[in-house]
Amino acid sequence: MMDFxxxxxxxxxxxxxxxxxxxxxxxxxxxxxxxxxxxxxxxxLLGFTAVTAIIAALFGYFLSQKGGYQGVTLQIHxxxxxxxxxxxxxxxxLKSRLSIQGVWIAWGINLLVLTVAGHFGGSLTHGExxxxxxxxxxxxxxxxxxxxxxxxxxxxxxVVFTDxxxxxxxxxxxxxxxxxxxxxxxxxRNESTWRKGGKNGDLFDPENIEQSLxxxxxxxxxxxxxxxxxxxxxQLIPTEVAMIEWWLExxxxxxxxxxxxxxxxxxxxxxxxxxxxFDPFEVITADPIDESVLDEFRSNGIxxxxxSQKSPLLExxxxxxxxxxxxxxDLMKKAKEQIVRIDFHGSGITDAELREIASFPNLVxxxxxxxxxxxxxxxxxxxxxxxxxxxxxxxxxxxxxxxxLIALDQLKSLYVWNTxxxxxxxxxxxxxxxxxxxxEVN
Amino acid sequence: MSTDHSNWNRRDFLYGLGSSIGAVALSSLLACDTKTGxxxxxxxxxxxxxxxxxxxxxxxxxxxxxxPSHIDTFDPKPALDKYHLTRFxxxxxxxxxxxxxxxxxxxxxxxxxxxxxxxVDMSAPFVHLADVADExxxxxxxQAESVNHPTAMYHINTGNQFGGEPALGSWISYGLGTMNExxxxxxxxxxxxxPQGGPGNWSNGFLPSHxxxxxxxxxxxxxxxxxxPPGVSRYHQEESLELLQKLNREHQQMHPNHDELxxxxxxxxxxxxxxxxxxxxxxxxxxxxxxxxxxxVGQAETDAFGRxxxxxxxxxxxxxxxxxxxxxxxDSHDFLERAHGNLITxxxxxxxxxxxxxxxxxxxxxxxxVWSGEFGRTADNGVRENGVAYGRDHNPDAMGMWxxxxxVKAGHIIGATDELGQEAIDVVHPLRDxxxxxxxxxxxxxxxxxxxxxxRHKQLSxxxxxxxxxxxx
Numbered sequence: 001m002m003d004f005x006x007x008x009x010x011x012x013x014x015x016x017x018x019x020x021x022x023x024x025x026x027x028x029x030x031x032x033x034x035x036x037x038x039x040x041x042x043x044x045l046l047g048f049t050a051v052t053a054i055i056a057a058l059f060g061y062f063l064s065q066k067g068g069y070q071g072v073t074l075q076i077h078x079x080x081x082x083x084x085x086x087x088x089x090x091x092x093x094l095k096s097r098l099s100i101q102g103v104w105i106a107w108g109i110n111l112l113v114l115t116v117a118g119h120f121g122g123s124l125t126h127g128e129x130x131x132x133x134x135x136x137x138x139x140x141x142x143x144x145x146x147x148x149x150x151x152x153x154x155x156x157x158x159v160v161f162t163d164x165x166x167x168x169x170x171x172x173x174x175x176x177x178x179x180x181x182x183x184x185x186x187x188x189r190n191e192s193t194w195r196k197g198g199k200n201g202d203l204f205d206p207e208n209i210e211q212s213l214x215x216x217x218x219x220x221x222x223x224x225x226x227x228x229x230x231x232x233x234x235q236l237i238p239t240e241v242a243m244i245e246w247w248l249e250x251x252x253x254x255x256x257x258x259x260x261x262x263x264x265x266x267x268x269x270x271x272x273x274x275x276x277x278f279d280p281f282e283v284i285t286a287d288p289i290d291e292s293v294l295d296e297f298r299s300n301g302i303x304x305x306x307x308s309q310k311s312p313l314l315e316x317x318x319x320x321x322x323x324x325x326x327x328x329x330d331l332m333k334k335a336k337e338q339i340v341r342i343d344f345h346g347s348g349i350t351d352a353e354l355r356e357i358a359s360f361p362n363l364v365x366x367x368x369x370x371x372x373x374x375x376x377x378x379x380x381x382x383x384x385x386x387x388x389x390x391x392x393x394x395x396x397x398x399x400x401x402x403x404x405l406i407a408l409d410q411l412k413s414l415y416v417w418n419t420x421x422x423x424x425x426x427x428x429x430x431x432x433x434x435x436x437x438x439x440e441v442n
Numbered sequence: 443m444s445t446d447h448s449n450w451n452r453r454d455f456l457y458g459l460g461s462s463i464g465a466v467a468l469s470s471l472l473a474c475d476t477k478t479g480x481x482x483x484x485x486x487x488x489x490x491x492x493x494x495x496x497x498x499x500x501x502x503x504x505x506x507x508x509x510p511s512h513i514d515t516f517d518p519k520p521a522l523d524k525y526h527l528t529r530f531x532x533x534x535x536x537x538x539x540x541x542x543x544x545x546x547x548x549x550x551x552x553x554x555x556x557x558x559x560x561x562v563d564m565s566a567p568f569v570h571l572a573d574v575a576d577e578x579x580x581x582x583x584x585q586a587e588s589v590n591h592p593t594a595m596y597h598i599n600t601g602n603q604f605g606g607e608p609a610l611g612s613w614i615s616y617g618l619g620t621m622n623e624x625x626x627x628x629x630x631x632x633x634x635x636x637p638q639g640g641p642g643n644w645s646n647g648f649l650p651s652h653x654x655x656x657x658x659x660x661x662x663x664x665x666x667x668x669x670x671p672p673g674v675s676r677y678h679q680e681e682s683l684e685l686l687q688k689l690n691r692e693h694q695q696m697h698p699n700h701d702e703l704x705x706x707x708x709x710x711x712x713x714x715x716x717x718x719x720x721x722x723x724x725x726x727x728x729x730x731x732x733x734x735x736x737x738x739v740g741q742a743e744t745d746a747f748g749r750x751x752x753x754x755x756x757x758x759x760x761x762x763x764x765x766x767x768x769x770x771x772x773d774s775h776d777f778l779e780r781a782h783g784n785l786i787t788x789x790x791x792x793x794x795x796x797x798x799x800x801x802x803x804x805x806x807x808x809x810x811x812v813w814s815g816e817f818g819r820t821a822d823n824g825v826r827e828n829g830v831a832y833g834r835d836h837n838p839d840a841m842g843m844w845x846x847x848x849x850v851k852a853g854h855i856i857g858a859t860d861e862l863g864q865e866a867i868d869v870v871h872p873l874r875d876x877x878x879x880x881x882x883x884x885x886x887x888x889x890x891x892x893x894x895x896x897x898r899h900k901q902l903s904x905x906x907x908x909x910x911x912x913x914x915x
Binding site: 308309418 | 489490491492493494495496573574576577621760761797798801802804807885
C-alpha cells in the first residue's frame, strides 16, 4: 500500500508547487491593487498548498522507503520537502498575524525552501547535472565539478604524466597545441614535444618553478590576454591545476609513478578521489527478484542473500553441498542476472556444472576452492566481464589455465595457493597482471 | 474557553502534526526492528542480508585480557627514555587510586622498529607479525572509560560497563544470523581461567538466548557431554530427542511467548547437529604439518594460542560468524619485560600465521580481525612500599588496538597519542564509536540494529555513535 501511494509522489508534488507560485502571483498583484477578494483567494491557495504539500511529503516518504534512492541528495530533498509542508502550513495559519514586512520575508523563505526541494528532487530523478547537461559550453564550465575519475589503475603504479597530466591536457589544451595547430609554437602531444617547449622556450624552470612558463600562464588572471587556456575556453579546475603544480614541483618527470612522488595533504586527497576503483556493483543492474523465487531457493537448500537489504543483487552460498545437481542449477538460472557471488567451496561442483554457472553474466565473485574443478571449468569463465575475485585454492587447476585467467579483464584477486601452478606460471601471471592480489603477504 | 479560531486551529494542527510525526517515527522503528529484512523465515539464526553492502562477514576478535601496553607493542614512545624513573606526583578525581600518588616514569624495555612497506611501528619481540604489517590497520585514538578489569571487559565486549547486555558477537549474530546452522553463530575460545567478569562477557543479554556465545574449552573435551555416553547409539538418541522435543513443544504451546523455552528446544537440536559437525571442525590434528607449524602449534611458547587461532580459522571457514579468542595475563604492573615479552612471543607467530593463512585462502577480505585489550596502560608506575617496579598501570585514555581484513585500511596508522602515550590526541573516539564502526564494517547500522527491551529500543552503542571513517578502506 505504501509503495502504491509512494508512486504518486512525482504526480502530487506538482500541485503545491503550482499552488504556491499562483498564490505568490496573486500576492504581487494584490500588492499593487489591494482587493479583499484577492486576499481571500491567496488564503485559499495557501491552504490548498499546505494540504497538498503535506500529502506530497508523506507520499515522498513512502517512496523513499521503497528504496533505490539514497545519499545526501535524498536527505536534502527529504528535509526541504518536509520544510515546504511545514512552512506553508505555518504561513497559512499565521499569515493574518504577520506584518507586511513579515509577509514578504515569509514568502522569501517559502519560495527558497521550495526551490531547494524542487532542485534536489530533480537531481534525484534526472541526475546531479540535469540542469546543465544540455547547456552551452561556457555555462557547463562554470558549474562543472567534473573531476575525471580514473578507474582500473592501481594508484601507486599509475604514471603521473600519462595517467594524470596528459588526460587533462588532452581535454583542455590539445585542441590548440598539437602538430597541426601549434599556437605559440607549442605542441603538447607527447613527452618529446613537451620537452621542446614553445616559442618562449622551456615550459619548466627548475630554478623558479612557480614562474615556469607553464604555471605562469595558468596562474595569470582569467582576463589576462596570456592566461591559459584563453578566456572563453574550457578552464582548468582547481584540482587539475593542483595536479599540474604538484607534477612540476617534483621536477616534471615523465616516467615517475604516483607512488614514487611524495604526496600528502590536499594532493593525497585529490589522488585518492581520482583513483576510484571500478565498482561493478555501481554498473550492474537487475530487476528486483521475486520473493517467491527466494522461497523456492530456500526450500531447495540454496542460501541466497541480498548483498544489501534493498539491493536486487544476490549472493549464493552452496559451500560444502555434496552434489549440486541439475535442479539447483536450473533454479539458480531464475536469478541469473541477479546472482553476483557464489560460494561453492568444498562442494561437489563439477566442470560441467560450472560451465552452466558461467552463463550468469553478472558474476563478480566465485569461490571454487577445495573442489574438484579443473582447467576445463576455468576455461568456461572467459566471458565473465565483471569477475573480480576468483578463489581456486586447493584444486587441481594448473598452468594450462594461465591464459584463461589472464584474459579475465576485471580480475583483482586470484587465490591459487595449494594448486598445481608452477612457480614460472605464477611469475608470468604477476608480470601480465601487476597488482593482481594472489593472496601472498608482501 | 477560547473562541479564537486561529488559536484552536494551530493547536489542532500541532496536535495532528505531532501525532503524525510520531506515526512516521514508529513505522520506521518497526521497519528497523525487523533487522533481517525479508530473508528470515525460519529460525532466528538463519542467515540474513546486511543492511548495507559490506565486506566483512566473519569476525575473529583477539582479546588480550588484562590490558596490553600500547607503549610496548605498537605505539613506541622514545621520549620516555628521557624521563625514565623521574618521580612526580599526580592527584585528581579522574585517576583511580591506582594511578595517583607518588609515581615515576618507565621507559619501554623493548626497542621498536618500523616494519613493512608501510613502515608501521612494532616492538622487537614481534618477529613474525612484521611479515604481515602491511595487512594491518593500527588505531591509536580509542578511549575506554573504566579503569577496572571486569567493568572495562564488559564495556568493550558488550558496550555497557555493568554487564548483562548482549555481547558484540551476539549483536552481529542477531543482525546477520549464521552461515552454518550446524554450528553456533558465536563461539568463544577462552583461557582455562575465564576472563574477569566471567561468561557475562559473551552473554546474549536481553537478546533471545540463541545468540549467546558458546565457549569451547581449551583443554579436554571442548564441549562437555557433546558425545553420547557409551552404549547409547545415534538411533537411541534420535528417538529420545524426538520424544523430548515433542514434550517441550506441547509445553511451549501452553507458553507461546516463552523465549527461553524456544531457545532450549533450539539448543537441543543444535547440540544434536553439532555432534555431527563439531568433532570434525575442532579436530586440528587433521591439518597438515606445515599449516600447524605456520601457527606455531607444537612449539611450547606458541602452542596454546596457536591452536586457538587455527581453530578460529576452521570455525570461520565453516561459517561461524563470530569467534572470540582470549589471551590472558596482560596486566603487567611489574616485570614488564618478562611478562609482556613472553606474552608477545606467545601470540606473535600464531597471529601472523592466522593472517597469512586467511590471506592465501582468500578469506581475509571477508574476515575482520580485531586485536584489543580492555584498556591501554600508563607511561608511569606507582611507588609501592618505596620500591621501583618496571610495570604500568591501567590507562583508559589511550588504548591501542588494530584491525586486519574485513574492509579496513591496510598498512595504515590511524590516530595518535601524546608524546608519552598518556592520552589519545588525534582521531579520538570513545569505545561506543568503535562498536558502531565494527557493526558498520558488517553492513549493520547501530541505530537500526535495535531490540525492544525494558521499555526502549536498545542498541550496542547504548545511545548511538559515530563511524570512525578513517579506519575504513
